[in-house]
Amino acid sequence: MQIVYSNRRGSRTMDHVGSAHDEAELEALKAVAYQRLAAGQGELDLGLDVAGAPGAPLPIVASRMGHLWDALCRAYDAVGLDDATGGDRVFRDLVLARIIEPTSKRDARRVLEEVGVAAASYATVERALPKYATDAYRQRLATACAAHAALGPASLVLYDATTLYFETDQGDGFREPGYSKERRLEPQITLGLLTDASGFPLMIEAFEGNKAETHTMLPVIKAFMATHRLRDVTVVADAGMISEANRKAIEAEGLSFILGMKIPDIPYVISSWRRDNPDSEIADGQIFTQPWPASPTDQRRDQVIYYQYKADRARRTMRGIDEQVGKAEKAVAGKIPVKRNRFVQLTGADKAVNRALEARARALAGFKGYITNIDNPTPEFTLQAYSRLLNIEKSFRMSKSDLAARPIYHHKRESIDAHLTIVFAALAVVRHVEERTGWSIRKFVRTARRYRTIQIRAGGQILTAEDPLPADLRDALALIVGPGLAH
Known part of the structure; x- marks a missing residue:
């Protein structure tokens, strides 16, 4: 057994401790060598018995995805959901667990334990689900989302509908076969989603699977306006959602709208232009305006139709x-x-x-129609507002993919509504995170979950350790939790 000393210049000296012939003698010589190395040095007493087990690993007593969890909690609070639910920790944990890893309510406990959060029992979750399905609970969430979106009478609201199917072949009056864009024959439900102009969710409603999407819009809008005591909003919806009866019903409610419209025949304003300009090509992006004033018996406001041509x-x-x-x-x-x-x-x-x-x-190839009844419209405002429907389509894609709104493992209407309440709240948190950071939620979760905070027991003390954060993640976290808390 020897101790070798060296310095920067490369010279070395050796101190011979002794020779051992068995394991017991070797351990004794190691103890002598440790004493010689530590001679004259002060020691920090951590309560560790290094003489008995030098180099023994220290136990980890806690490990959590601290950065990810704290950021999502801060986003949840910023949207106003904590206040809206009265600090309901079970609901918060179900919402944030779905963002981190969409899974069943029973398996959410595993996700939370992997995050490092104490999770409620499944029996507690089951007792809470009926509360999440109530109109009062969902209205409080919708109110919080509307306040976060700063919604007012002049605000644009986007509407779209989709379907979610179930792994069953028996309808029950709510889950029923109906028209499916995915061409599926299983029973389904129809979802109506209302968002602001950015795609931030404002309300979600479920309807019978055999109810036409065009019949879902007005009930959702009327319920939303009643909840928030709004006299008028400007509804933006795609042509596929609008029938002539639907448009008349919206007008009868006194609502403003910007709607896509189908063009069954060549409009007069286009055919007239072609007659006057027989040798000219229609320019890419050219807009034709067709005023449609109301007669005294029409019982509607004046409307304007825009036809835009796009070469692509x-x-x-x-x-x-x-x-x-x-x-x-x-x-x-x-x-x-x-x-x-x-x-x-x-x-x-x-x-x-x-x-x-x-x-x-x-x-008619290349033309798309837009109709509005807002006061003093311009084609730029009308078409820009309509283009925001991409945001609600993104929200629907997000709810189906990133949040895995389907498959739904519930069968009772009450449990299905509770599930959709959780998905709705999760979508609000996700849109807030994406709007603040500019990252997709998938990238944010995938990146942040790799950096854990751990606690180590060293004798009688608890030490905290964590990997240093990369600059881009640190900046993204600062945009959510504030610069002083992202480190």
């Missing part, structure tokens, strides 16, 4: 028309079976390509 939209539409017409021609020639094709005209047993419909479709 025309290119994509023309390509689709070419494909459909090609299939129609093959079907008429008997080369392929007749399937659903709008350009195939059937008259008794005779088949023909509907050339008049083809000509009309090509003449």
Whole structure:
């Protein structure tokens, strides 16, 4: 056993301690060597028995995803959900666990334990779920979200609907088969989502799966306005959500709207322009304005219709028309079976390509219509407001993917409503985090969860340790929790 001393210049000296012939003698020589090395040095007494087990690992007594959890808690509070729920920790933990790892309510306990948070028992969660399904509880959340969005009478609200299907083949009056964009036959429910112009959620409602999406919009808007005592908001919705009856119903309620509209025939304002400019091409982005004043018997406000032409939209539409017409021609020639094709005209047993419909479709390629009844509209404001529907589509995609709103493991209406309440609150927190940081929630969670805070027991003391944060994550956390708390 030797102790070797060296310095920067490379010279070394050795101190011979002794020779050992078995393990007991070796341990004794190690103890002598430790004493010689520590000779004349003060020691900090941590209460560790190093002589008995030098180099023994220190036990970790706690480990948590502190940065991620604290940031999400701060975002939850900033939206106003903690005040709205009266500090309901079970609800908060279910909401934040769904953001970190979407899973079942039973498995949320595992997620919270991995985070390092004490989780309520599943029996406690089951007792709480009926409360989350009540109208009073959900209205408090909606009120908090509306206050966070600073919603007022002149605000834009976006509306869209989607469906969530269930792994069952039996309907029950609420979960019923209906029209599905995913072409599924299982029972489903229809969801109506109302957001502000940025896509921040304001209200979510569930309807029977066989209820048409066009019949869901007005009940959601009326319920929202009643809850927040609003006399008027400007509703923005896609053409697929609007029927003529729907638009009249919105008008009858005295609401302002900016709606997409289908164009079944060539509008007069476009055909007139083409007659006056036979040798000119319509410019990309060109807008045609068609005022539609109300007559004394119409019982509506004056409206304006805008038709915008986009070259890229025309290119994509023309390509689709070419494909459909090609299939129609093959079907008429008997080369392929007749399937659903709008350009195939059937008259008794005779088949023909509907050339008049083809000509009309090509003449309308690239155009999209927008109708509004707001006072003194401009095409720029109207089209910009309509383009914000991308934000609500993003919120729906987020709820289905990042928050895994489906599959739903519940079967009772009460449990389904409670589940949607949790998803709604989680969506509000997610949109706040993304708006503050500019990061996607998936990137934020994936990055922040890698950096844990651990506590180590060293004798009678508890030491705290953590990995240093990268600069980009530290900056993102500072935008949520404040610069003084992100370190």
